[in-house]
Amino acid sequence: MDYRTFDIPAFQTAGGVTLDLQLAYRLTGELSAARDNAILVLTSYAAQHGDAAALFAASPALDLSRYCVIVINMFGNGLSSSPSNTPSPHDGPRFPALTIRDNVACQYRLVTEHLGITRLRLVMGFSMGALQAFEWGCRYPDAVAAMLPICGAARVSPHNYLFLDGAKAALTADQTFAAGDYAEQPRVGLLAFGRVYAGWMFSQAFFRDAHYRALGLADLESVVQFAQAYFMRRDANDLLAMLWTWQHADISANTRFAGDFVAALGAIRARAIVMPGETDLYFTVADSEFEVAHMPHAELRPIRSPLGHVAGSGMDPVGKAAIDAAINELIG
Amino acid sequence: MDYRTFDIPAFQTAGGVTLDLQLAYRLTGELSAARDNAILVLTSYAAQHGDAAALFAASPALDLSRYCVIVINMFGNGLSSSPSNTPSPHDGPRFPALTIRDNVACQYRLVTEHLGITRLRLVMGFSMGALQAFEWGCRYPDAVAAMLPICGAARVSPHNYLFLDGAKAALTADQTFAAGDYAEQPRVGLLAFGRVYAGWMFSQAFFRDAHYRALGLADLESVVQFAQAYFMRRDANDLLAMLWTWQHADISANTRFAGDFVAALGAIRARAIVMPGETDLYFTVADSEFEVAHMPHAELRPIRSPLGHVAGSGMDPVGKAAIDAAINELIG
Numbered sequence: 001m002d003y004r005t006f007d008i009p010a011f012q013t014a015g016g017v018t019l020d021l022q023l024a025y026r027l028t029g030e031l032s033a034a035r036d037n038a039i040l041v042l043t044s045y046a047a048q049h050g051d052a053a054a055l056f057a058a059s060p061a062l063d064l065s066r067y068c069v070i071v072i073n074m075f076g077n078g079l080s081s082s083p084s085n086t087p088s089p090h091d092g093p094r095f096p097a098l099t100i101r102d103n104v105a106c107q108y109r110l111v112t113e114h115l116g117i118t119r120l121r122l123v124m125g126f127s128m129g130a131l132q133a134f135e136w137g138c139r140y141p142d143a144v145a146a147m148l149p150i151c152g153a154a155r156v157s158p159h160n161y162l163f164l165d166g167a168k169a170a171l172t173a174d175q176t177f178a179a180g181d182y183a184e185q186p187r188v189g190l191l192a193f194g195r196v197y198a199g200w201m202f203s204q205a206f207f208r209d210a211h212y213r214a215l216g217l218a219d220l221e222s223v224v225q226f227a228q229a230y231f232m233r234r235d236a237n238d239l240l241a242m243l244w245t246w247q248h249a250d251i252s253a254n255t256r257f258a259g260d261f262v263a264a265l266g267a268i269r270a271r272a273i274v275m276p277g278e279t280d281l282y283f284t285v286a287d288s289e290f291e292v293a294h295m296p297h298a299e300l301r302p303i304r305s306p307l308g309h310v311a312g313s314g315m316d317p318v319g320k321a322a323i324d325a326a327i328n329e330l331i332g
Numbered sequence: 333m334d335y336r337t338f339d340i341p342a343f344q345t346a347g348g349v350t351l352d353l354q355l356a357y358r359l360t361g362e363l364s365a366a367r368d369n370a371i372l373v374l375t376s377y378a379a380q381h382g383d384a385a386a387l388f389a390a391s392p393a394l395d396l397s398r399y400c401v402i403v404i405n406m407f408g409n410g411l412s413s414s415p416s417n418t419p420s421p422h423d424g425p426r427f428p429a430l431t432i433r434d435n436v437a438c439q440y441r442l443v444t445e446h447l448g449i450t451r452l453r454l455v456m457g458f459s460m461g462a463l464q465a466f467e468w469g470c471r472y473p474d475a476v477a478a479m480l481p482i483c484g485a486a487r488v489s490p491h492n493y494l495f496l497d498g499a500k501a502a503l504t505a506d507q508t509f510a511a512g513d514y515a516e517q518p519r520v521g522l523l524a525f526g527r528v529y530a531g532w533m534f535s536q537a538f539f540r541d542a543h544y545r546a547l548g549l550a551d552l553e554s555v556v557q558f559a560q561a562y563f564m565r566r567d568a569n570d571l572l573a574m575l576w577t578w579q580h581a582d583i584s585a586n587t588r589f590a591g592d593f594v595a596a597l598g599a600i601r602a603r604a605i606v607m608p609g610e611t612d613l614y615f616t617v618a619d620s621e622f623e624v625a626h627m628p629h630a631e632l633r634p635i636r637s638p639l640g641h642v643a644g645s646g647m648d649p650v651g652k653a654a655i656d657a658a659i660n661e662l663i664g
Contacts, residue, residue: 158539158552159531165556166528170502173524192505196498196528199491204616207490220490224497281613284536 054314093180194228386646425512526560
């Protein structure tokens with residue numbers, strides 16, 4: 001087992017449910033005596049800590065040997081508490097809806113109470129990891145020196161919500177899903193989910209100019225199969241739990257900000273480099289522009305790649321080089 | 333009944349199937365004695381001639397009172413031969429795959445043999461109608477004086493193919509679809525199809541800036557319901573038949589051009605105004621640019637609207653004004 005766990009007994013969710021939760025996390029490198037060399041990396045949709053490692057993998061431009069990298073698995077990803085690993089009465093489709101805020105509240109306890117860190121050098125993440133990074137920056141400004149949200153947002157856009165809703169509808173159209181109480185994984189629905197999702201992950205130019213070849217994928221159908229395999233590592237209810245979390249991401253959806261998104265952005269004090277993908281079909285540069293305009297210490301730095309959303313995953317050499325440079329700047 | 337029919341007995345499809353086909357069409361206005369005032373309008377996905385009328389509806393800028401407008405329904409749309417109205421052995425899922433080329437070959441017989449027209453003043457269409465307009469211009473250059481393809485392409489892009497494949501997967505994930513031999517319409521699958529499709533029809537900005545209100549739609553879910561209702565007017569097998577036709581559109585996929593797309597574009601002699609939607613998520617401006625660069629008498633004129641693909645449907649006042657102006661120029 002390459003990860004540790006942290007228990008949060010009797011956590012009360014934003015939705016008012018109380019249950020025992022557990023976070024799975026991995027440390028890479030040594031925490032310094034002063035506990036001032038920690039970088040927090042949050043996970044993306046359907047990813048686990050092993051996937052997130054692609055974001056901060058060593059490269060000619062990136063040396064994190066003096067840092068301690070903490071990757072915390074998101075709820076619903078099959079390692080931290082999820083529909084698939086939670087006992088009755090919160091198992092499967094009865095697993096409560098957890099927000100990004102719920103995730104970050106638990107992560108904060110792990111980082112501060114358990115690891116004894118009061119200030120993180122950097123909080124970063126790709127996609128849903130970026131949603132969590134924004135929440136960290138907004139809610140715990142004293143604990144975040146710098147942040148690097150990659151291909152994400154501080155608030156999910158309506159169009160992004162809709163694309164996810166379409167993928168969900170494809171999964172649940174399979175009657176073997178049985179409202180989440182399936183006897184076995186709803187294979188046809190999961191395959192449909194992956195096929196719908198594959199259309200959104202990349203860009204039009206990615207397919208037009210066959211950039212998939214650089215990823216070792218031979219053709220269009222190979223791209224679809226790549227997406228299907230990526231998501232089918234996970235349980236169907238787990239996928240839908242994370243999807244709900246994604247759809248409801250909004251740093252201002254709480255009693256403090258009461259939906260005042262501009263005020264919530266203004267509360268982020270960390271130095272930030274916000275990196276949307278120039279060809280991302282759901283986290284758009286236009287949305288990031290708005291965010292950066294209302295964040296006190298933020299810079300907009302789009303990734304110039306045809307790989308769409310995947311530009312920020314660590315798989316894209318262009319995106320990875322841009323991420324490496326940004327990490328160096330923010331921790332330097 | 334507001335349309336007429338034209339029979340094509342024993343038509344041999346590009347796929348090698350022989351069957352009796354019927355086209356449904358509507359004439360608006362009088363054909364002149366010289367038969368030189370005809371405008372041909374082709375139908376878009378899931379549309380019928382009544383829907384296409386939005387494209388050439390009279391406006392302060394458009395007077396077609398001296399013209400005869402012929403709208404021909406595409407195969408699969410429920411009026412022309414379709415899975416839902418064709419007798420055994422070609423009924424339902426046994427209806428043969430028909431290409432854009434098959435459609436246009438039959439349309440050509442209707443226009444020339446039956447209506448006695450040797451040259452059309454204008455061939456136009458939105459979306460799949462544009463696919464057919466390109467095929468007309470390429471295959472029958474002597475018969476087409478001018479063409480106006482709106483939010484379409486001469487060859488479907490791989491990304492467009494994939495988005496359609498995702499919507500199809502959502503529909504067919506519903507087990508009541510039963511490989512096309514359903515006892516009743518697969519309602520859950522059709523609803524999922526509409527929800528997936530709704531994410532593609534418009535643009536990110538359409539949702540971000542609530543442009544749906546200008547279409548009389550209150551919120552995101554109303555947009556989804558609009559899309560669902562639009563497609564659920566049709567039979568599931570009919571939707572899939574048209575979808576296959578769309579996915580395989582390519583003016584060069586035939587023995588004459590053998591896949592030489594540039595040569596096929598060069599064979600289009602009509603004066604053309606090619607109108608992609610600037611924010612269209614599947615028929616992109618970049619693809620239209622390539623086409624126009626290889627067509628001898630074509631002009632690229634993107635529609636500047638946030639309505640995405642729907643900008644070219646006739647529903648968008650910005651798009652409709654641009655279409656009206658282009659029609660006037662091309663027939664003037």
